Amino acid sequence: MLIDSHVHFGTMGRFDLSQRDLIHAMDKYGVDFGIVSNLEGAEFDSELNPIQGESLVPQLEVNARTLAFVKRYPERLKGLFWLKPHTEGYAEDVEAFMLQHSEHFSGFKAHPFHSKLRFTEPEYRPYMELAREHDLVFVVHTAKDEYSRMNHVYDVAKLHPDVDFVMVHMGMFTDHKQAAELIAELPNLYGDTAWVDAEAVLDAVDVCGSEKILFATDAIVDGIDTYAKHENLLTAISTQLDREDAENILWRNAARLFQVQR
Numbered sequence: 120m121l122i123d124s125h126v127h128f129g130t131m132g133r134f135d136l137s138q139r140d141l142i143h144a145m146d147k148y149g150v151d152f153g154i155v156s157n158l159e160g161a162e163f164d165s166e167l168n169p170i171q172g173e174s175l176v177p178q179l180e181v182n183a184r185t186l187a188f189v190k191r192y193p194e195r196l197k198g199l200f201w202l203k204p205h206t207e208g209y210a211e212d213v214e215a216f217m218l219q220h221s222e223h224f225s226g227f228k229a230h231p232f233h234s235k236l237r238f239t240e241p242e243y244r245p246y247m248e249l250a251r252e253h254d255l256v257f258v259v260h261t262a263k264d265e266y267s268r269m270n271h272v273y274d275v276a277k278l279h280p281d282v283d284f285v286m287v288h289m290g291m292f293t294d295h296k297q298a299a300e301l302i303a304e305l306p307n308l309y310g311d312t313a314w315v316d317a318e319a320v321l322d323a324v325d326v327c328g329s330e331k332i333l334f335a336t337d338a339i340v341d342g343i344d345t346y347a348k349h350e351n352l353l354t355a356i357s358t359q360l361d362r363e364d365a366e367n368i369l370w371r372n373a374a375r376l377f378q379v380q381r
């Protein structure tokens with residue numbers, strides 16, 4: 120079994136990721152299941168300009184589109200609720216939505232860069248409390264920019280031991296060593312392999328164990344053949360780790376965290 124814990128659809132800036140193409144890519148490369156979120160939840164573009172006009176989609180509508188997609192493919196997908204903490208923030212309708220559709224959503228997606236808001240800021244806290252109350256995962260983009268630093272996620276995870284956090288990219292555009300060390304320190308902090316090379320993934324397993332790393336690709340940001348760029352990673356996991364460790368990364372960890380039924 121293969122679970123990609125980090126896939127997308129939606130239109131944002133130069134990205135125009137269709138639902139059809141995502142499913143086609145999963146079929147083509149043998150991906151059994153995906154944890155999906157909608158790029159249209161971004162509040163600021165890649166230059167940190169506010170998203171405006173027709174591209175500005177309300178928070179509930181962003182995730183209603185995810186819901187509709189997941190309902191079409193319940194045997195292939197579960198959703199993450201993409202937060203808009205900067206421009207909209209938490210409201211009671213978020214809780215109502217998540218409880219009503221709990222079978223289709225596993226947690227929350229936070230992108231501090233595209234929200235122009237550090238993960239340590241108080242705007243995230245109401246979502247976090249809901250995650251704690253209802254056993255929802257918090258998936259957080261990390262990178263070198265000032266909004267997405269790894270230590271922000273670590274600090275929040277340390278303060279909220281009853282919530283599981285996934286440090287997406289394990290610090291994009293770094294050597295990922297600090298991420299592995301931080302992940303190893305907290306039982307509720309995990310990392311994913313999106314944009315992480317095979318050698319760094321294997322090194323991370325040595326530091327924090329196979330139980331803390333999830334296979335992920337950011338599909339289909341590089342098109343239908345995004346998965347082709349991860350063949351070296353899949354080969355390394357399958358040939359350089361024992362079967363249990365490989366299965367932990369490729370599907371067991373994601374199945375447990377996101378409550379995916381085999």
